[in-house]
Amino acid sequence: MKLFRPERVFFEPSALKYPLGRQIFDRFKNTDVEVVETPIQNVLKKIPGDTEREKFARAKKSLVVSVNKKNKFDICKPSADYEFSLVSNCPGVCEYCYLQTTQAYKPYLRVFVNIEEIFENIEEHIRQNSQNSIANESNILTDTEGNINTNSLQTQRITTFEVASLGDPLSLEHISGSLARTIEFFGTLDNGRLRVVTKFDNVDTLLSIEHNCHTHFRVSLNSKYVINSFEHNTTSLEERINTASKLSNAGYPIGFIIAPIIIYEGWKSEYTELFSSLRKQIGSKIASSKPITFELIQHRFTATAKEFILQRYPNTKLDLNEENRQLKWGKFGRFKYVYPKDKANEIKAFITELIKSNFPSSIIEYFT
Numbered sequence: 001m002k003l004f005r006p007e008r009v010f011f012e013p014s015a016l017k018y019p020l021g022r023q024i025f026d027r028f029k030n031t032d033v034e035v036v037e038t039p040i041q042n043v044l045k046k047i048p049g050d051t052e053r054e055k056f057a058r059a060k061k062s063l064v065v066s067v068n069k070k071n072k073f074d075i076c077k078p079s080a081d082y083e084f085s086l087v088s089n090c091p092g093v094c095e096y097c098y099l100q101t102t103q104a105y106k107p108y109l110r111v112f113v114n115i116e117e118i119f120e121n122i123e124e125h126i127r128q129n130s131q132n133s134i135a136n137e138s139n140i141l142t143d144t145e146g147n148i149n150t151n152s153l154q155t156q157r158i159t160t161f162e163v164a165s166l167g168d169p170l171s172l173e174h175i176s177g178s179l180a181r182t183i184e185f186f187g188t189l190d191n192g193r194l195r196v197v198t199k200f201d202n203v204d205t206l207l208s209i210e211h212n213c214h215t216h217f218r219v220s221l222n223s224k225y226v227i228n229s230f231e232h233n234t235t236s237l238e239e240r241i242n243t244a245s246k247l248s249n250a251g252y253p254i255g256f257i258i259a260p261i262i263i264y265e266g267w268k269s270e271y272t273e274l275f276s277s278l279r280k281q282i283g284s285k286i287a288s289s290k291p292i293t294f295e296l297i298q299h300r301f302t303a304t305a306k307e308f309i310l311q312r313y314p315n316t317k318l319d320l321n322e323e324n325r326q327l328k329w330g331k332f333g334r335f336k337y338v339y340p341k342d343k344a345n346e347i348k349a350f351i352t353e354l355i356k357s358n359f360p361s362s363i364i365e366y367f368t
């Protein structure tokens, strides 16, 4: 897929104090890309567009080079213990994107350049987490004869971090290079593991770096109908499968996120086709000794997301009818609309069976 090139790049003044900020500045200055130095609060005003749709489309072509000031880590269940970000948002245009809820008012792309500080925070967090874990678990880790179970102790100390919950880091990797550095950083950590998910194929710079199998790559897959109808400006199904194959050959533990799983006319035959072509194309090519993992996420939307989706994609074919859904309390204190229990159970049972029959040695990590 063609690499993203922004229309304009905003630099927060503080970002230019970091080597990566300067490096990105040098890359774009004296090019036809508009370069603007401005504080983050002025960015939206400087993105052209009269309507919400226009503004959104131009924001998706606007990159902000920024500093990640967050030094606390949010919990990221069920995909990992915690999350952190190297980027936020992405040039992809998925109509259902979960960021319509959390970043609806700031749909521009960001890269964070204070990588060393982010690494320091992660190391400190892992250290504290390990200490707390040992203190909390010391009773459980003792067997009936009082012996310490060191295997369990070791398991308790591993802390996992999701790096793709605010956006797709692969989509901007050719500009920042920060995911490669992060993978190498996690490769040196005894007690930290990284989890990445992507819909992009920009992985060639990651194939020969020292990852030490500490990064678990998951590729986001879906039926042809969902990819073609809702996941604009992302890679095709074939490109994603090829990406997974490349990463696996480079020794990364590999998984797939099937999300969002959507019920529509013919959904069962299309998801059947997805798993069967995945098995044919990748089944024998997985090089990692670790089992393939699957994560299953049914479609959901919030009231905020619905409002923005209808403004940005007035002809969307997404089913956003609340009457077809049930409410579930979600992260960040918001209700979301998910499929009613019987439909959710049907999705779970159907996709689980497809995975078991096509990938008998794989692990299904969760359905949500």
Ligand code: SF4
Residues within 6 Å of the ligand: 089, 090, 091, 092, 093, 094, 096, 097, 098, 099, 166, 167, 168, 199, 234
């Ligand atoms: S690729 Fe991911 S982050 Fe980007 S628009 Fe699609 S769902 Fe959102």
